[in-house]
Amino acid sequence: MKEFQLIDHFFNGRGQLRKDVKLGIGDDCALVQPAEHKSIAISCDTLVENVHFLPSMPAQALGYKALAVNLSDLAAMGAEPAWMTLALTLPEADDTWLEQFSNGLFEAADYYMISLVGGDTTRGPRSITITVNGQIPEGKALTRGGARPGDWIYVTGTLGDSALGLDILQGKHLARAEHREYLIGRHYHPTPRVLAGQSLRSVASSAIDLSDGLQSDIKHVLKASDVGAVIDLEKLPLSQALRDSVDSEAALNYALCGGEDYELLFTVPEAQRGALDVALSHAGVKFTQIGQIQANQKLKLQLAGAEYTPTTSGFQHF
Amino acid sequence: MKEFQLIDHFFNGRGQLRKDVKLGIGDDCALVQPAEHKSIAISCDTLVENVHFLPSMPAQALGYKALAVNLSDLAAMGAEPAWMTLALTLPEADDTWLEQFSNGLFEAADYYMISLVGGDTTRGPRSITITVNGQIPEGKALTRGGARPGDWIYVTGTLGDSALGLDILQGKHLARAEHREYLIGRHYHPTPRVLAGQSLRSVASSAIDLSDGLQSDIKHVLKASDVGAVIDLEKLPLSQALRDSVDSEAALNYALCGGEDYELLFTVPEAQRGALDVALSHAGVKFTQIGQIQANQKLKLQLAGAEYTPTTSGFQHF
Numbered sequence: 001m002k003e004f005q006l007i008d009h010f011f012n013g014r015g016q017l018r019k020d021v022k023l024g025i026g027d028d029c030a031l032v033q034p035a036e037h038k039s040i041a042i043s044c045d046t047l048v049e050n051v052h053f054l055p056s057m058p059a060q061a062l063g064y065k066a067l068a069v070n071l072s073d074l075a076a077m078g079a080e081p082a083w084m085t086l087a088l089t090l091p092e093a094d095d096t097w098l099e100q101f102s103n104g105l106f107e108a109a110d111y112y113m114i115s116l117v118g119g120d121t122t123r124g125p126r127s128i129t130i131t132v133n134g135q136i137p138e139g140k141a142l143t144r145g146g147a148r149p150g151d152w153i154y155v156t157g158t159l160g161d162s163a164l165g166l167d168i169l170q171g172k173h174l175a176r177a178e179h180r181e182y183l184i185g186r187h188y189h190p191t192p193r194v195l196a197g198q199s200l201r202s203v204a205s206s207a208i209d210l211s212d213g214l215q216s217d218i219k220h221v222l223k224a225s226d227v228g229a230v231i232d233l234e235k236l237p238l239s240q241a242l243r244d245s246v247d248s249e250a251a252l253n254y255a256l257c258g259g260e261d262y263e264l265l266f267t268v269p270e271a272q273r274g275a276l277d278v279a280l281s282h283a284g285v286k287f288t289q290i291g292q293i294q295a296n297q298k299l300k301l302q303l304a305g306a307e308y309t310p311t312t313s314g315f316q317h318f
Numbered sequence: 319m320k321e322f323q324l325i326d327h328f329f330n331g332r333g334q335l336r337k338d339v340k341l342g343i344g345d346d347c348a349l350v351q352p353a354e355h356k357s358i359a360i361s362c363d364t365l366v367e368n369v370h371f372l373p374s375m376p377a378q379a380l381g382y383k384a385l386a387v388n389l390s391d392l393a394a395m396g397a398e399p400a401w402m403t404l405a406l407t408l409p410e411a412d413d414t415w416l417e418q419f420s421n422g423l424f425e426a427a428d429y430y431m432i433s434l435v436g437g438d439t440t441r442g443p444r445s446i447t448i449t450v451n452g453q454i455p456e457g458k459a460l461t462r463g464g465a466r467p468g469d470w471i472y473v474t475g476t477l478g479d480s481a482l483g484l485d486i487l488q489g490k491h492l493a494r495a496e497h498r499e500y501l502i503g504r505h506y507h508p509t510p511r512v513l514a515g516q517s518l519r520s521v522a523s524s525a526i527d528l529s530d531g532l533q534s535d536i537k538h539v540l541k542a543s544d545v546g547a548v549i550d551l552e553k554l555p556l557s558q559a560l561r562d563s564v565d566s567e568a569a570l571n572y573a574l575c576g577g578e579d580y581e582l583l584f585t586v587p588e589a590q591r592g593a594l595d596v597a598l599s600h601a602g603v604k605f606t607q608i609g610q611i612q613a614n615q616k617l618k619l620q621l622a623g624a625e626y627t628p629t630t631s632g633f634q635h636f
Contacts, residue, residue: 028395029359034352042435046440087449124443131449209346
């Protein structure tokens with residue numbers, strides 16, 4: 001396993017080390033100093049080759065995305081990223097792959113100010129587990145359980161692009177040349193809405209990040225909040241690339257059921273709607289009202305005044 | 319992946335939920351409330367089948383040990399266990415296996431008061447990644463870097479039992495019936511020295527846990543502290559079971575080079591030696607002085623007054 005010691009060079013001492021990291025990689029544990037009066041948000045995601053990503057995925061994109069999907073969970077709670085560990089299992093120590101993977105990882109880590117403080121590298125079938133820690137002022141976390149009847153439902157960004165990007169990569173779809181790069185980029189380099197999540201702490205009643213698709217993920221909010229919702233499908237934010245690439249019904253299905261958008265879905269009470277524009281004005285992301293929370297516990301999808309049933313169900317990676 | 323939702327039943331809502339866990343499994347992140355004026359210790363270990371454990375390892379022992387090896391890292395810093403995440407990759411969702419694995423995991427978790435607050439379950443070749451968080455009063459952590467010339471070197475418990483237990487399991491060695499259970503138990507159910515680690519915060523100058531074997535692990539302390547050491551091999555604490563099972567040279571090699579003992583090695587300044595007995599009196603573990611730190615940066619192994627060279631080198635899992 002000697003060659004695996006070389007791996008350390010791609011990770012130890014790389015990236016920004018936050019001032020609250022008192023002891024980084026290299027002892028039995030890392031030591032970090034949480035800020036006073038803050039809670040710590042913890043989340044953990046594993047990506048397994050051939051389950052969550054194709055062997056053809058560029059290592060740089062994989063490194064970036066493995067962290068981005070975890071940052072998206074922090075964003076959905078309104079947390080500020082702080083520290084992370086990386087467990088990397090690899091069939092072999094390939095220098096080129098490791099350099100690109102670590103470059104992608106630290107691209108996201110440095111941008112979002114999260115420090116790598118620990119990890120483990122083992123030999124085996126390729127998989128990546130990242131555990132992230134974020135900080136939130138005590139009592140200010142956004143959960144899935146706070147939506148109330150009458151609250152307005154919003155999403156950030158546009159929906160369905162990532163799933164179409166994956167279909168293009170798998171040869172299931174041909175997109176116009178001018179849209180290919182954008183759509184594949186949305187699949188490989190999702191943007192965790194970290195700043196938006198923090199900005200929403202004062203105005204949103206609930207939030208979740210969209211990893212399995214709108215139709216599937218909104219149900220977690222409805223269940224946790226014990227409410228229902230009406231979604232106006234005309235309002236779903238669709239990118240020009242998506243609309244140009246597929247017909248309107250397919251576009252709707254991508255937006256409803258396509259996974260891995262890593263946009264935020266959040267609810268805002270009527271009284272906070274005015275404050276929402278101000279809260280998100282510096283977050284650099286557009287947001288769209290797509291429906292409203294209801295007292296009955298049903299999810300109603302509405303298109304041109306009639307109830308709509310999607311032609312596909314949930315999202316499967318492949 | 320529907321069957322994988324069943325897995326949640328073996329982990330969610332199981333075990334003790336600490337009062338400082340404000341939100342457990344089930345949202346985008348868990349939320350925990352660190353105590354004031356404490357640092358957080360973070361560590362992460364992956365166990366891969368056929369690399370770190372044999373497919374024949376009982377699931378209950380695997381669940382216990384996967385956590386115990388992480389708790390041992392917390393112990394070596396003097397940290398109190400607090401929260402953890404579990405990333406579990408499995409080829410299939412086998413109810414019996416999962417029940418036993420989770421029983422073993424929560425046996426350790428409940429005993430050492432650590433709460434499972436998040437995780438991810440994925441399909442793939444069997445592996446387990448656990449990330450643990452512990453708490454330590456600010457500035458009180460034990461590191462590898464504090465040993466000074468003249469400090470006395472100690473270890474907890476006895477050394478070499480786990481490696482002999484592994485050899486017995488692999489049929490490389492036949493032990494007497496009355497020792498088999500003990501030795502295999504030391505391999506399957508190592509005891510992380512959590513209470514001892516916390517008790518040592520006030521008296522030890524450095525500490526590390528022994529996972530790769532004494533000869534290999536002490537070098538991390540010497541390097542981090544920029545010192546050397548003399549070890550008196552006659553003093554190495556050997557169990558009756560080890561001494562009864564192999565000749566004295568083999569016993570020495572097990573104790574020096576056998577891995578996975580998960581005992582603590584620590585150094586104590588002369589002025590603190592009197593306080594050591596009191597500090598460890600309630601930790602329920604014996605401890606043995608085995609040598610002394612030196613100014614020169616060499617590791618000297620001494621047997622009957624002469625320098626000793628082990629007949630095997632480092633520990634390999636298999």
